[in-house]
Amino acid sequence: MDQQKIDIRNIPVHVEVHQPVGVSGQYNPRDRIYVRAVKGLHQAIRRYMGFVFMGLFMLLPWLRYEGHQAILLDITEQKFNIFALTLWPQDFTILAWLFIIAAYALFFITAFYGRVWCGYLCPQSVWTFIFIWFEEKIQGTRHQRMKLDADPWSGSKFIKKAATHFCWLAFSLLTALIFVGYFTPVGPLFAEFFTLQASFWAVVSVLFFTLCTYGNAGWMREIMCTHICPYARFQSAMFDKDTFTVTYDEKRGENRGPRGRKDKDYKDKGLGDCIDCNLCVQVCPTGIDIRNGLQYECINCGACIDACDDTMTKMGYPTGLIRYTTEHSLNGKPTKVLRPKLLGYLLVLIVVCGAFVWTLYSRVPFEMNIIRDRGALYRETNEGLVENTYTLSISNKSQHAVQYDLSVASDASFNWIGPHQASLNGGETRSVTVSLALDPYATEQRSLDISFTVQQAGNPDVKLEQTTKFFVGR
Structure with missing residues (x-):
């Protein structure tokens, strides 16, 4: 039997890897985001809600109930005192019901109004906005902060930077003391910590949470939301075409471009209502451009809505170019609020709330x-x-x-x-x-x-x- 020889030829394969290029021309995993201050309805709501819940967080450990700390989650004694209620390890089901209720409440809100929890009440967002507020008060506006970072080091720059980090650390320390005060008597904790008489584990806990708050809100910021927090990743599973999200009305806004306030014939030139001022990007805490569509980095804080509405008002255009809306609404279809997914989350939430109430009611002390x-x-x-x-x-x-x-x-x-x-x-x-x-x-x-x-x-x-x-x- 004749054997035929098959020629084998080596084919060189060249793979070219393209790395993203940052501002400096070299790979930069993160360019710093300078968030611009903005005023408006949604930011006022966010600030007021932040004040209320921040006040509750700061004040609750100091409340007294019948001679003892009203809320004390004493891990060493294995009991949680919550006003008149005391929970023991045997009452783990009550805590489990609370976590389940919180989870399904989050699912329900997300399916209805997107990531509003992230934008308005998430501790990472609240503390980040507080740290940015310190920056604004000490270093100035967005452009002033950018210029300060670009300038060479000087005495003035050192003082401003040192004052900023001092305020960050001081607020982080206060946050850590209050947080640890939920797990150990808060009054003695403050007195013993500042008189250097606190226990080893109390000091370690306070310093640990101080560094965590300082690092998360001062340095990592949007990295927590975009790369670390798992909620940003699985939120899309709860979205549908009837979920209200912060959305740019592309049909109305494009083509974007600059024009004068008195230019009333801009539509004849093929322009939309977007004047390409870029303010929606400058006020975004995660640094995205909402005009590129729905992105997992968006935390639904509404900052871009307030910035855009302010620009539209100054230009004499109708507001709402960026707004909370649904995909169906943008396409001219009716939005279905009462839909199976939302009703399913609501039903489960009602059931677990009922189970929680029944567990509390039938609990024998x-x-x-x-x-x-x-x-x-x-x-x-x-x-x-x-x-x-x-x-x-x-x-x-x-x-x-x-x-x-x-x-x-x-x-x-x-x-x-x-x-x-x-x-x-x-x-x-x-x-x-x-x-x-x-x-x-x-x-x-x-x-x-x-x-x-x-x-x-x-x-x-x-x-x-x-x-x-x-x-x-x-």
């Missing part, structure tokens, strides 16, 4: 565990009775001293040996040992089902029952 005598299942007394010994472990999960009544229920008649009442302070756990004695000829069974009951004295509706076995031993 104490706990009981029955531990049998490990030495023997039963023993015979001198009187010929069969005796079983039990240890009732009772935990008072409330914040007040409570007295409990102890009893047992069964078809047989037992002799109760031990205390019938137990008094526990708030948060205390106590073991009460009781014995039950029974005439072995009173029943033909080798074991009996019995039910111990622990009831709050004076309140028959608050009680716990637990079933166990009584061994006769015949």
